[in-house]
Amino acid sequence: MEELHESVPVGEELLPCKVCKRTFLLGVLKKHMVICQKAAAKKRRAFDSSRQRAEGTDIPTVKPLKPKFFNIK
Numbered sequence: 641m642e643e644l645h646e647s648v649p650v651g652e653e654l655l656p657c658k659v660c661k662r663t664f665l666l667g668v669l670k671k672h673m674v675i676c677q678k679a680a681a682k683k684r685r686a687f688d689s690s691r692q693r694a695e696g697t698d699i700p701t702v703k704p705l706k707p708k709f710f711n712i713k
Contacts, residue, residue, distance in 0.1 A: 654663035659676045 652665055655666055655669050656663050657669060657673055657676055659673065659680050662672075664672050
């Protein structure tokens, strides 16, 4: 597991990303910030676990509409 955490070269400083607060070398940070800003600007869709569970089965993935009740006076 230690091989995943490579050491920082001597004389190099890790700088934090302004968006996600992760630290990177200066050269890598410039490229990361462009990608990180795009990812942070995107709105994530709500995850529907019932739809994923239903994939590959004969369960319909479209939820049926509930009938609306009208008030008759």
